[in-house]
Amino acid sequence: MRGLFLVLTTMVAGCSVAPATDDGGIEHVTITGLEDVRFSSAHIRQGVWSPGEFEREARGGIFFVDPPVAGRTVVLFIHGINGSPRDFRFLIEHLDRSRFQACVFFYASGSSLAQIGRELAEDIGELHRRHDIESLVLVGHSIGGLIARDLVLHRSSHPDVDIPLLITMSAPWGGVPSAGVGIRFSPVVIDSWRDIASGSGYLSSLFVDADGSTRDLPVSTRHYLLFSYRKSWSSFGLSGDAVTSVASQLFRTAQQQAYRVYGFDVSHSEILRNGGVVNVLDEALRSLSSQNTKAAL
Secondary structure, eight states, rough: HHHHHHHHHHHSSOOOOOOOSSTTTOOOOOOOOSSGGGOOOOHHHHHHHOOOHHHHHTOOOESSSSSOOTTTTEEEEETTTOOOOOGGGHHHHEEEEHHHTEEEOOOTTOOHHHHHHHHHHHHHHHHHHHHOEEEEEEEEETTTHHHHHHHHOOOGGGGOOOEEEOOOOOOOTOOOHHHHHHHHSSOOOOOOHHHHTTOHHHHHHTBOOOOOOOOOOTTEEEEEEEEEOOOOOTSSSSSSSSSSBBHHTTTHHHHHHSSEEEEEOOOTTGGOOOOHHHHHHHHHHHHHHHHHHHOOO
């Protein structure tokens, strides 16, 4: 049982937070600012264990990494449970920020994933209204990938903003079995555990409609599916990345609908600090630029 809660603690270790602003939850921060006290361990724990309080204090939202510049393609990074903006430091530092606008989404990772998705859609609508943004790229790590796919599937929730690229890393498409055990035995259960438990209704909704039909990604969205497979010294059982099994990351329907699939011999968190991932991100963004050039012609 101790091993179970160690896994769950790893899954829920790093939610980031941000203060309320007068700009609809949209604020400018810098890379150095990612170490700000707003992303303290106390706020991280609050987002996991007291999401209602987190929301009442308006800590979440979409935040620019650099002041917005018209004409740049927006790349929105979505962390996982117990994740934070700092998780994306390496990828953002290697992003060509003369052409791409890096933003991050903060949320209470103890909340239900459907609720988080609704909040993200609202913030994207605000992004469109305030900055006239009509297209953005989604980059999601772990459950951030699940939230990103959910958003793409609900096109009506962001009718004015296109999502041509979906890039996910180490996403547990098939669920996390230990979350289900935690729901049964933990004295305190957070809503997001229910959503990532294997066989949950939320996970099913990402791939199957209520009538049992397969849910396809829009043809206008290219999905780059990245998975990790390096075990830790204490790993046992199914192949995985010390947090999520490879089988879950390579859920069949997710693979079938992906435009590209890439595997990395790194752990669940190391994938965020890998040069090969930087290359894939660059490749995907260059392909988007190429598409835009052809469309203009």
